[in-house]
Amino acid sequence: MNTESTTQPVIQARQLDLTFQTNDGPVHALKDVNLTIDKGDFVSFIGPSGCGKTTFLRCIAALETPTGGTLTVNDMTPDEARRKRAYGYVFQAAGLYPWRTISKNIKLPLEIMGYSAAEQDERVNKVLELVDLAGFGGKFPWQLSGGMQQRASIARALAFDADILLMDEPFGALDEIVRDHLNEQLLALWARTEKTIGFVTHSIPEAVYLSTKIVVMSPRPGRITDVIDSPLPRERQLDIRDTPEFIEVAHRVRDGLRAGHSYDD
Amino acid sequence: MKQVVAILTVVAVIALIWYAACVPMNIKGVLSELERGGAEVQPPTASARRDLGEFGLVVNNTFAIPAAWEKKKPRLPSPHQVVIELWETTVEKKITSKRSLIYHGWVTLSATMLGFVIGTGLGILLAVGIVHSRVMDLSVMPWAIVSQTIPIIALAPMIIVVLYSVGVQGIIPKAIISAYLSFFPVVVGMVKGLRSPDAMQLDLLQTYNASRSQGFWKLRLPASMPYLFTSLKIGIAASLVGAIVGELPTGAVAGLGARLLAGSYYGQTVQIWSALFAAAILAACLVGLLGLVERMVLKRMGMAQ
Numbered sequence: 336m337n338t339e340s341t342t343q344p345v346i347q348a349r350q351l352d353l354t355f356q357t358n359d360g361p362v363h364a365l366k367d368v369n370l371t372i373d374k375g376d377f378v379s380f381i382g383p384s385g386c387g388k389t390t391f392l393r394c395i396a397a398l399e400t401p402t403g404g405t406l407t408v409n410d411m412t413p414d415e416a417r418r419k420r421a422y423g424y425v426f427q428a429a430g431l432y433p434w435r436t437i438s439k440n441i442k443l444p445l446e447i448m449g450y451s452a453a454e455q456d457e458r459v460n461k462v463l464e465l466v467d468l469a470g471f472g473g474k475f476p477w478q479l480s481g482g483m484q485q486r487a488s489i490a491r492a493l494a495f496d497a498d499i500l501l502m503d504e505p506f507g508a509l510d511e512i513v514r515d516h517l518n519e520q521l522l523a524l525w526a527r528t529e530k531t532i533g534f535v536t537h538s539i540p541e542a543v544y545l546s547t548k549i550v551v552m553s554p555r556p557g558r559i560t561d562v563i564d565s566p567l568p569r570e571r572q573l574d575i576r577d578t579p580e581f582i583e584v585a586h587r588v589r590d591g592l593r594a595g596h597s598y599d600d
Numbered sequence: 601m602k603q604v605v606a607i608l609t610v611v612a613v614i615a616l617i618w619y620a621a622c623v624p625m626n627i628k629g630v631l632s633e634l635e636r637g638g639a640e641v642q643p644p645t646a647s648a649r650r651d652l653g654e655f656g657l658v659v660n661n662t663f664a665i666p667a668a669w670e671k672k673k674p675r676l677p678s679p680h681q682v683v684i685e686l687w688e689t690t691v692e693k694k695i696t697s698k699r700s701l702i703y704h705g706w707v708t709l710s711a712t713m714l715g716f717v718i719g720t721g722l723g724i725l726l727a728v729g730i731v732h733s734r735v736m737d738l739s740v741m742p743w744a745i746v747s748q749t750i751p752i753i754a755l756a757p758m759i760i761v762v763l764y765s766v767g768v769q770g771i772i773p774k775a776i777i778s779a780y781l782s783f784f785p786v787v788v789g790m791v792k793g794l795r796s797p798d799a800m801q802l803d804l805l806q807t808y809n810a811s812r813s814q815g816f817w818k819l820r821l822p823a824s825m826p827y828l829f830t831s832l833k834i835g836i837a838a839s840l841v842g843a844i845v846g847e848l849p850t851g852a853v854a855g856l857g858a859r860l861l862a863g864s865y866y867g868q869t870v871q872i873w874s875a876l877f878a879a880a881i882l883a884a885c886l887v888g889l890l891g892l893v894e895r896m897v898l899k900r901m902g903m904a905q
Contacts (some may be wrong), residue, residue: 400808426803434823435902446818447814448808
């Protein structure tokens, strides 16, 4: 049962290409990207700036349109998947509306999608609990710390219960202690909700700690240099970072990044 | 407290300069009056006085300085004369009196408010159009800017004449002139406000597959509120100017503009200055009132901390 459900592909990219036309000529943001993400995977995209990791995530979300190759999300085109609200997206900044309370912020997608008032309240309570913010619904964003705001934005992405969660450096602006804590919480949340997660990060420990699959990318043109299926168990504590397996995976990621010659020029 | 001290200091400095300026401005007339009354003034002949210049007259006739602050029909009335006139024409006159500044102020205020409402409504509508339509963005904005380069004093008589010929008169022409002045800051502020959400915010709505109208009501409009209030404060002051200007070319018998005009016909400088101050006080009250509304609304929205 379990093996069957984890081998079902949710996102498939074949020879994906994306070239931006800019004033300084074309920029090859993605070149020949092949990747399959299965249901229930936690996939991290890691690489230096300009390697196309965010661009790839935005392609999945249909916020960018590839110029070549094929990309399917839930066996649909990304745009169809977006229209069916197949994913929740978490940006680097929490981006909560300052004129809405936390509850009202989480209700935003629910209002847009036309949920009934009763169901909105129910779902808000549920996701507030999930991100450990129960009791903070009536607060305004400026009354919360940066980490709590980011958790609220995750709750907002979870509220309409899409199967896929796309996260673009969600903890990039937070300090390391808060980040560790949120990483732990995110893993617990992933275990409880069984979502498929795409996660962009700059941090090697974060990528290795969180992921079942680590995609190492390099720039100019943006491409995948290595895909690592993590040998670590799905359930992990923070101290797994001191185990030899963890260090070995981290080492392989670092090698992959170096192989991309990303910092040579 | 600090602010009060600062404001009072500035007021005191202005009053001081004002009193000082009254002396040379009024000295010639004062000396003529004193001479007629039998006083000895230096130099004794009118032609010699004309040649001496104001400062020379002041130096030679220091005894006349207090009289320069009390002269009737002065070139420059002294502050207390203006204050007394303001007091007499507001508190001591019945509101229904044609000499009551409250009556005249109300006439101007009603045109101001109507013009402000029209101008604000028009401004918001244009801004919404500009933000949502590329064609309007390219076509309306240049004309809005051009419209503000025409001196309103040149345009106001035309508006009144044209409207009169189609049978519209009274408060409407004045309101239209004040709307003409007040729509512009609202357009500029609202366009900026409606465009203030960043790319990430718009992307977020895209991920929800939100419609354009949902984006407008849920994101753009609330985000534009602080900008709107800033524009409204500029707009209402412009509205008042428009209403007063609208009263000038018609020979209107009521309104602060009419008061200014009548004052200048009959050399009633005290009346002109008091009408001027009434207009300034009115504008300050309107802007202050909008500031209060702004604080209340933004607080309710959770945007003021």
